[in-house]
Amino acid sequence: MQEVFRGYSEDEEPLIYGDPAYTGAYRVIGPYLRQPRRPLLAKEMEFNYIISTIRISIEHLFGRILKLWGSDGYKYSRQIGNQPVAAYYMIAIFLTNVRTCLGNNGNQVSSYFNCRPPTLREYLGSVSRADGDITEEDII
Secondary structure, rough: OOOOOOOOOOOOOOEEEEOOOOOOOEEEEEOOOEEEOOOOOOHHHHHHHHHHHHHHHHHHHHHHHHHHHHOOOHHHHHOOOOEEEEHHHHHHHHHHHHHHHOOOOOOOOHOOOOOOOOHHHHHHHHHHHHHHHOHHOOOO
């Protein structure tokens, strides 16, 4: 994670909201939790509510990926160590993103945040430049 945040000053470094299981990781925060004899403050409850609605919309994307690319028995047929599960999932994410770029209406997350998805050219350009593989002229 430190590599992702390189170039930010410490006071402007972004945070990542994650499941409480990951809140010990670098720059990962979770919901405010009630402590014994200390109820949550109103602003902490509001933060938890707002973030939970965003989190739900993001989790819909995980469901969409499985709906599009999972097959009957998908959950039980993929086994770490027997198949490259992470590679399959990364490919499914990439194909879902391509499908979103080609669609007319985006997806549930882009609708929720009121933003248009990138064009396929924009998306493929950002993927390629991030990896340093090809230049803008090489795209489409």
